[in-house]
Amino acid sequence: MESRQQRLGRLQIAMNEIVLHDPERSFSELIDNKRALFKGFKIIYSTNNLDGNFAKSSLKSIEEECPVLKKYFYGSGLLFFSDELYDNTRKLGEIEIPIDYSLSLDSNAAERFRVWEDGKSLDKSVGYFDKLVRFIKEGEGNGFNFDYSFFLIENFFDSMKENNHRPFNTIRALKRFDHLDYDKDKFDINNPLFTEDRVSAGHRTIETLHAFHSSPEIQKFQERRMLLYIVLLKTIILRQNKSTTLADKMSELILFCLNDLGKFAKTELYFGWKLLKYGNKLRFFDPVGQIGKKTLHKVKGMSWDIFALRYQETLASKGDTGEFFIPFFASFDNRFVELAQACPIRAVLLDEQGENVITIQLDELEFQTELNTSMTPEVQQILSDTELKLKRMQTNLSYETLQLKAKSLENELEAYC
Template identity: 60%
Template sequence: MRTETPQQRIVRLQNAANAILLHDPSDSFKNLIENNEELFKEFRLVYSTNNLDFEFSHSSLREIEEHCPTLKKYFYGTGILFYSDELYAATKTNGQIQIPIDYSLSLDSNAAERFRVWESGGSLDKEESRFEGLVRFIKEGQGQGFNFDYSFFIIENLLDSMKPENHRPFNTIRALKRFDYLEYEKSSFDIRSPKFSESLEESGKRTIEALHTFHSSKDIKGLLNRRKGLYIILLKAILLREQKVLGLDKQLEMLVEYSLYALGAFAKTEIYFAWKLLKHGKNLRFFDPVSQLGKKSLHRIKGMAWDLYAVRYQEMLVSKSNTGDFFVPFFASFDNRFVELAQACPVRAVIIDDVDQRVMTIYLDEYDFMIDLNQSIKGELQHRIQDPDEKVKRMSKKPVAEDLDKRAAELELILEGIINK
């Protein structure tokens, strides 16, 4: 029987996040848990660190990246540690224990389309060696191979796949589907002459079925709406940056007010991304494409929103697991922007509330972000954000696509006006 109200639980979730914020990254994971055991009760925690606490179940991110440099880790540290009530109790009783970890590999468009080129017999040129390393790691990594998840690529290209004249998304997804049937033997595999046990026709049928499933899924439409929300907040932040008379405090205040108006929610993670742009954008290469506005800015902002959404998408993956108690995501990319993104937005921890289905990501520099945020929002605005009843109400309401499209169009019109001055 539930003894905690949704309001009390969401407050406890926030207090657990605050405990991580206030915990020195160089201090031990054991101290974090034992000093806050009541806060973390019934939550799951994935915690990234450069100081692995070997009393707890853990995984080395450094070893995986060294094995396959094409992979870009989601978490900032060299390793990750895991907590749940059951794991903690077993650890106290038996010492360090082994837990099943579900590793997953997502692809950016750049990496996905290399599978299309390769599967169709095209040349990979200078990327051949790195691509072969990726293929071998997918088949062999961590002893049993990695889960190969190309759903992010399908989502990113879902609208383009509906255009009759654009065959690239279909052909790429078909190549990824066919890769499931790659005939792979470690000692004899030749990257230049792959063999598949499935025909192009069969892979094509499975691709059509997948696209139909994605196009008709309410959950996928919800994910696309979340990406639209991220794009709107990013675009609003870039417009606020152009108002040179505004200081950071006022920019953040206006951004929070706009988030409540446009999204009906306090979009903390999206506002965190915007804060990185507004406060640190000049020093982070990831934001270089929008350092100055021009004719290509809108296209670049949309691309940047997809890159940032890759972080949000991996956050969603962390909260789920197909075979293990914990899900550890990686991204495969052949360019540097995801390295730059990881450096710009380093993920320290993810708290998962399976009961109320909430996930909270804590970034390495989130303490600084929260200081700036608290200085910028006061009075009634602060009350609206912190009130537990309001939080629960906001989380139960989701903006519809039409309203998001309208907000985006309004901001795009303002941007075009600035560019065309």
């Protein structure tokens, strides 16, 4: 019987195998040679090479049909692995795969629904918005699942303010959209008809907001976003020291995560590394290229953009056993596109039994190599201990504690202004 520690160790080895597998080589070569290693896990694997019999889905065709949609993965398509899929593919050849698509909205996309439902002009974005509405209702045959949880998470505190009606009005518009009288041949984007009135939609909105405000899960999302914000702040502060090497800065960032946050925050460290090494070359990081009075505001916005990626990771792990959940993001600006180009995602490795999910970037090997070089032998020993790893996974600082740490770093950063 495999212990939890052994399973976690095997998951880590499985991740390393994906990282070391050349993206130009076939997915079959990765799986066939190490079938026992991947037993009990699920993989969503992004690639530009869709050859072979593995269950597949095209991302390129979806983006072409609706340009407002931004894919989570880097490649033109996806391949999938689970024990059941693998066995059935061996027996039957190509098979149908149970895929569920989900569409999340950032604030600028969500608020266009409010403007539209209120009968106001969408100006130049009306054509793209029309495609978005049609895709939600018709996309991939049966329409897309429509998820506005991210908007609620991003506007969690604003929606509690008595005089701020924008989040309420936006959710009410989205609730009414659930009851859009839609016929693809007769639908006119400039004259929408809803089968639910505002009063009824408003009651449902109040219930939704109450559920979100009292949800422990939503509080956890706020903590995860704050953790990301803190690591970004620390990274920007370290970046100001021009006399230390990248390895020195990464070493300090790792120790900060372990000692101050109680975690080896791998995903957050990845974004920190990306900013430290490539910040001057990638447009996404331009807002923090120079420190000024608006830097903190820009870092907060950037942390929400990156958290949108992290939230997609959560959605990708939501499929029921044997099923796969494919997230998309709707946005009318280029920040998410720039982020996806800066930090391309290659695969998601899922262990549903162990309740673990690992995101693997396209440049993961480069990141892991430089991460390892920046670690002292003592830190490497701490990180290789699976018992300590399980303990770190269960360590969670409260939102209030994270706020205090963020405030301290904000004061430190403001000293550079």
